Amino acid sequence: MSTAYGVTAVVLVMLAAVLIGTFGIRLSRTTSDFYVASRTVSPLWNASAIGGEYLSAASFLGIAGLILLYGADMLWLPVGWTGGYLVLLVLVSAPLRRSGAYTLPDFAEARLESMAVRRMAGVLVVLIGWLYLMPQFQSAGLVLRAITGAPDWAGGLLVAVVVAVNVLSGGMRSITFVQAFQYWLKLTALAVPLVFLLLAWRADGAPGLTAGDAAGWALPLSSGKEYGLYSTYSLILATFLGTMGLPHVLVRFYTNPDGRAARRTTLAVLSLLGAFYLMPAVYGALGRIYLPGLRGSDMVVLTLPGRLVGGAAGDLLTALVTAGAFAAFLSTSSGLTVSVAGVIGQDILKGGVRSFRAAAVVAVVVPLCLAATARSLPVADVVGLAFAVSASSFCPLLVLGIWWRRLTSAGAMAGLVVGGGLACGAVLMTIAGGPHTGLTGALLAQPAAWSVPVAFAVMVVVSLLTPARIPPGVARTMVRLHTPETLDLDRGDWHPRSS
Amino acid sequence: MSRASASGGPEPRRPRREVVTSPRTTAARHPRYPATREIDEQTRLGEVYMRSLVRTQFRLALFVCTVLGCVVGGLPLLFLLVPELRGVLVLGIPLPWVVLAGLIYPGFVTGAWLYVRQAERNERHFADLVDQAR
Numbered sequence: 001m002s003t004a005y006g007v008t009a010v011v012l013v014m015l016a017a018v019l020i021g022t023f024g025i026r027l028s029r030t031t032s033d034f035y036v037a038s039r040t041v042s043p044l045w046n047a048s049a050i051g052g053e054y055l056s057a058a059s060f061l062g063i064a065g066l067i068l069l070y071g072a073d074m075l076w077l078p079v080g081w082t083g084g085y086l087v088l089l090v091l092v093s094a095p096l097r098r099s100g101a102y103t104l105p106d107f108a109e110a111r112l113e114s115m116a117v118r119r120m121a122g123v124l125v126v127l128i129g130w131l132y133l134m135p136q137f138q139s140a141g142l143v144l145r146a147i148t149g150a151p152d153w154a155g156g157l158l159v160a161v162v163v164a165v166n167v168l169s170g171g172m173r174s175i176t177f178v179q180a181f182q183y184w185l186k187l188t189a190l191a192v193p194l195v196f197l198l199l200a201w202r203a204d205g206a207p208g209l210t211a212g213d214a215a216g217w218a219l220p221l222s223s224g225k226e227y228g229l230y231s232t233y234s235l236i237l238a239t240f241l242g243t244m245g246l247p248h249v250l251v252r253f254y255t256n257p258d259g260r261a262a263r264r265t266t267l268a269v270l271s272l273l274g275a276f277y278l279m280p281a282v283y284g285a286l287g288r289i290y291l292p293g294l295r296g297s298d299m300v301v302l303t304l305p306g307r308l309v310g311g312a313a314g315d316l317l318t319a320l321v322t323a324g325a326f327a328a329f330l331s332t333s334s335g336l337t338v339s340v341a342g343v344i345g346q347d348i349l350k351g352g353v354r355s356f357r358a359a360a361v362v363a364v365v366v367p368l369c370l371a372a373t374a375r376s377l378p379v380a381d382v383v384g385l386a387f388a389v390s391a392s393s394f395c396p397l398l399v400l401g402i403w404w405r406r407l408t409s410a411g412a413m414a415g416l417v418v419g420g421g422l423a424c425g426a427v428l429m430t431i432a433g434g435p436h437t438g439l440t441g442a443l444l445a446q447p448a449a450w451s452v453p454v455a456f457a458v459m460v461v462v463s464l465l466t467p468a469r470i471p472p473g474v475a476r477t478m479v480r481l482h483t484p485e486t487l488d489l490d491r492g493d494w495h496p497r498s499s
Numbered sequence: 500m501s502r503a504s505a506s507g508g509p510e511p512r513r514p515r516r517e518v519v520t521s522p523r524t525t526a527a528r529h530p531r532y533p534a535t536r537e538i539d540e541q542t543r544l545g546e547v548y549m550r551s552l553v554r555t556q557f558r559l560a561l562f563v564c565t566v567l568g569c570v571v572g573g574l575p576l577l578f579l580l581v582p583e584l585r586g587v588l589v590l591g592i593p594l595p596w597v598v599l600a601g602l603i604y605p606g607f608v609t610g611a612w613l614y615v616r617q618a619e620r621n622e623r624h625f626a627d628l629v630d631q632a633r
Contacts, residue, residue, distance in 0.1 A: 072585075075599035079571070086567060086607050090560040090614055219585040220578045220595045232575045240571070260619060267611045274604035281600035403557050475541050475549070482553050483538075484622040487629060490539040 005319035006147030013326045014162050043261055045180045047268035050252045052183030055276060056332035057139040060186060060325055062380030065297030067284025071217035073232055077380060078277035080239025085273065088244040089266040094259035095402045095481040100495065102254050103342055104247055104394055110494050111401045113471040114409035120416045122347040124393050125247040127424060128386050129340035133333055133367035134374060135382040139298060140329045146299060147322060156371050160364045163333045167341065167360045182331035183272060189324025190279045193305045193317040197286055200308040207289055217288060227442035230449065235384065238448030242387030245394025248335035258485045298379055337363045374431055385427045392451035393420035396459045402481055408470050411463025419455025423447050534629040552625045556618060563614050
C-alpha cells in the first residue's frame, strides 16, 4: 500500500482532531466545563458523541478480524456491544442522569453515602480505563507500522500525545465536538470502501466461501474453538451487562438536560450503532474469501481495499480506512482519558483544573507503558475483558443501587471487591500468564459467566446480612432517581464534588 | 358616633350587602397535604406513591430484559439443539448471519423505541396522579 496516502490520512485526522478540539478552548474555563461540557450539548451531538467515543479500534478493526478468524460465533460481539445499550436504556439511563452524578464514583457516593465505596469505584474506573486504553495504543502501533514501517511503539505514542494535548487544552466540551465528528468519520470510512469492495466482488464473479468454510466457519458453534457454547454465553453476558459500566460512556449521560432526554439519547445511540455494526461482518466474510491466510487478523479491514480494488482507487480507500482507524483510536482514548483523569484528579489528587491536567498525563502514560510490555492479543479480545470487569463490578452496583432499596454500603463494597477482583484476576492471568488451554483457558478468557453471578450474589447476600448499613437517605435518593423532573419535589441537596 | 347621626338627615336606603362565596365543589377534594408534600415528608402515603412508580418502571424494565434474554439467550441454544437451522440459506446467506448480522439490529431499535414510549407514559401517569391529588 502507498505510504504517502496513508501518512496524509493520519496527519489529516490528527490535525482535524486538534483543530476542532481547540475551538472549545475559550468556552471551557471552569472545572465544571472541563468535566462535562456544562450540559449544553444538544441530543443529536450527544448521541453522535457517544457513538464516536464508543466505537473503538476493537469495533473498527477488531470485530472483522475475529470474524475472519473464528466465524459466526464472533457475530455475537457486535450484537452484544449494541444490545448493551438496550439493557443500559431500560435499567440505568434515566435514573443515572437524574442522580446528578458525573461519574461512577459520584454515583456510588450519592447512592450509598460512603466514601469507601466511592474510592473502590474509583479504583475500578482506573483499572477498566487502562485495560481499555492499552489495546487502543497497541493497535495504533500495528496500523502505523503497516503503513509506514515505523516501530510498534510509535503509533501508540502518537495517539497518546494527541489525546493528551486535546484533553489538556479543551477538556470535555472540545471532546464532545471531536467525538461527534469522529462517529460520522468512522461510519463513512467503513461504508464507502465497503461499497467499492462489494462492487469489486461482484465484478470478480461473486466468489463464495470454500466448501470447508461454508460447512464450518460460517456456522455457529462449529469453529472448532473449545467450549464454544460456554464462550458464547459468557461473551453475551459480558457485552450486554458490561456496557453500562464503561466509565467513558456514563459520563456522557450527564450532558443530557434531564432523564427523559437521556432515554431518547440512548435510543438514538442504539440506532447509530446498529447502522455501524452492520458492516464489520461483511468485511470479515470478504476477508475469509480473499485473505484466508492473513497474519494478524486485526489488519483485515486495512488490507482488503488494496487487495480487492487495487491501483490508485485502492490506495485512496486504504487511506480512508486508515483515517477511520485513527479516528477510532483517538476518540475512544480521549473519552477514556477524560474519565480516568477525572477520577485520579479528584479522588487521589486535590481536585480542580491543575490536578485534572496532571492526572490526564498519568492516565495516558501508564497504559502506554503497559502496551509496550504486555502480550499482544487481538484488540477485540482485550476490550472484551474490560467489558467482563465492568459487568462483574459496576453492573451489579448500578442495577441494585437503582432498583433495590436494601443495598447497603457494605454489600456494595463486598460485591465490587469480589466481582471486580475475580474478573481482574482472570484478566491478569489471560494477558500476562496465557495462553491457557482447555476448560481453564475458556473460564479465564471469558470470565463473565461466573464472575457476574458471583458479584450479584455477594452484593445481595452481604446487604441482607448488614441491614444496619442501609444508607439513611435512601428514600430521598429514590425520589431523586425515579421521579420526572417536571414534578416539584425535594430531591435532597447532594451535588457531585466536581461541580 | 354613627354616620347617620352625623349627617343629620334620614339615611338613604342602601342595597343589602350579599356575601358571595364560591360553590365548594373542589374544596372537598383537597387533602390536607398535597401528594408532593407526602413524598417530600416521606409519610407512609408518600412511600406508597414512590413504590408504585419504582415498581411500575422496574416491571417494564424486567419485561424488556426478559424478552431480550429469551431472544439472545435462546438463539445459541436453538442453533445447538436444531443443527439443521444453522445451514438454512436465506437468499444464499446462512440463517445465523441473516439474524445476527442484520435483523437483530432493527429489532433492538424497535424494542428500545417501544420501551421509551411506555416509560414516558408511566411517568406521565405518575405526574398526573400526584398532581391530581394536590
